[in-house]
Amino acid sequence: MEIVRKPTLDYYSLIVLTNQSIVAYCKRFVANFSSDYTFPFSFFKDLQQTCSLQPQNVWNVLFLAVVLTGLRFMFVRFICRPLAKYWRLTAEISGKLPESLWNLTMYLFLWLNTCWTLVRTDRWKYFTDPLSIWSDFSRDRLIPYEVDVVYLTQTAFYVHATYGTIFMEQWRKDSKVMVFHHLLAITLLSFSWAARYDQVGILVLFLHDVSDVFLECAKIFKYLKFRDNTHYSFCEFLSNASFVIFTASWFIFRLYWFPLKVLYTSFYGSVFLGPDDLPFIPVFNFMLWLLFFINIYWFHFILMLIYNLATGKFKELEDSRELENCNSEKHD
Template identity: 45%
Template structure:
């Protein structure tokens, strides 16, 4: 849960900053994607506000590679996740070095919004059962988050990303800069990113199908743990959650009956 809370804060701040740059400054990259290559030249100065976004995002994805490999539980899509982080970090690094930072800002904007909704939904899934109690508001919020996550994933990553980013890099770039360097290299990375977006969208479709057919009653992660060790860790986490909930419920019952627990012994409360 702390990880999801931290990611929610980070993605909210980073996406808000990208939104500010694209819609509240002089940058017209979202409404006019070909403009990302207007007046492009090798070695041009990177604006400070975009450089700040690059520094923050590069640091985050550098850490994410380490966290996915060495800290997170290994899931069915963990390999794809590592590839995603490597591709993203490569795009951030090389687009900054070769001054394709304008299109990079647009890519960041189109992707971060889904991560906000994902972490928001995960937090509400955690919060809907606490201390042996069920909280309807968090159940509703988790369901709303799942719906909005599915819709915006398709809109931002599978519709606007090809329409605005890939068209600009594949077509408009050659119109503005006929001999633009690293054309195939950067477009191959962006196409790889699109393929991974499609891959994860299949999980979303599977989730929606299970909900609509009644096979799933609660919002949960469809990405399975891989390997015996991963399954054991998942089972251990589930047992710990159940134990904590049982203990919380026991404390509540004892309090209601006028008892308290001290050193593992239940005693009567006296006024």
């Protein structure tokens, strides 16, 4: 069988190759595994044999999540509140600004760290040639220290973010989806870290964090455009520009490159180029596809906002759902 190798696939080919991969994997599973495979015992046995995580990794994640929570409290108290007072923001905006400033700081740090790691560990080639992941793959290889650090910080951040969404931030209509997203991110990170699928996982991180940076920029500049009874047109321009870049980056990174590079190599590449006894491929790919559908779900809110602006229903971004998908609500 001739392997379809492209730097970026197209949507039709993705569907065709995914179907081929599912059929091929099922045939292989029935032929080689089904007779002695018992769920969930075989699943956990494979996980135990493959797992690269140690108890110390788990404790490090939990410890760093607590540290991030403490840093957030200090960040709000010693940086955000003085800035809100200096800019003479209203009480409502002063309550929203810390969340966006904190998220901007974290997402920017996480994304830059991921970019640096991709270059330093020679993994940028996985972006330009996604199938090359499987020529370098080995179930017993060591994960580079730099990649371990990326996984540690990312997992700890999403553990903290889950707590923050529930207990530290304003509750919104999409907060339940946000919590689900954070839990899915923790599961994906932990699973790919443990099963040594970090070569795929680091691409997922690279393609997802960048759009969040521009979203938080758009929010911050929107909060700053009207303060002390003065309208700042430049802040409004920066907010609108950030929103345009956010929308473009969301589509390009999450709805174009993510499925046509990551989903392409994670199933098709793993089935036809990976080891025959590669475990957890259906589980891992199910979670990746679920993440893709969540991205589509959120993108429809962006399109609704653009439509309402274009038709004149909303005159500016602040009349919409405030780039947060909905009006703020408190817990019941």
